[in-house]
Amino acid sequence: xxxxxxxxxxxxxxxxxxxxxxxxxxxxxxxxxxxxxxxxxxxxxxxxxxxxxxxxxxxxxxxxxxxxxxxxxxxxxxxxxxxxxxxxxxxxxxxxxxxxxxxxxxxxxxxxxxxxxx
Numbered sequence: 001x002x003x004x005x006x007x008x009x010x011x012x013x014x015x016x017x018x019x020x021x022x023x024x025x026x027x028x029x030x031x032x033x034x035x036x037x038x039x040x041x042x043x044x045x046x047x048x049x050x051x052x053x054x055x056x057x058x059x060x061x062x063x064x065x066x067x068x069x070x071x072x073x074x075x076x077x078x079x080x081x082x083x084x085x086x087x088x089x090x091x092x093x094x095x096x097x098x099x100x101x102x103x104x105x106x107x108x109x110x111x112x113x114x115x116x117x118x
Contacts, residue, residue: 009107010034011100017056019043033097035110037068037081048073054080064089
């Protein structure tokens with residue numbers, strides 16, 4: 001998918017995180033993040049169509065928690081689309097993506113025009 005077809009700016013991100021699928025906890029690493037999803041490595045047994053939760057620790061006691069679905073699975077990585085997160089997790093995710101974006105202003109512009117692209 002080209003950048004022009006994407007709905008959100010993606011930033012490179014090599015953060016340690018984990019995915020929960022039911023009661024199973026799977027360590028992963030983020031390859032990239034956006035406000036709408038993530039590309040992850042380390043979840044070899046995660047299948048497309050699976051509901052999961054991404055936990056991204058930021059510091060002791062502080063983490064981003066996002067409910068989502070695995071939309072693509074390959075040998076080396078999975079793509080997750082975010083469905084729901086609480087306000088605090090969104091605030092942290094927004095800040096994390098903005099700080100790592102080449103064009104930070106684009107992130108806020110995406111929020112202003114979120115319904116234009118639906």
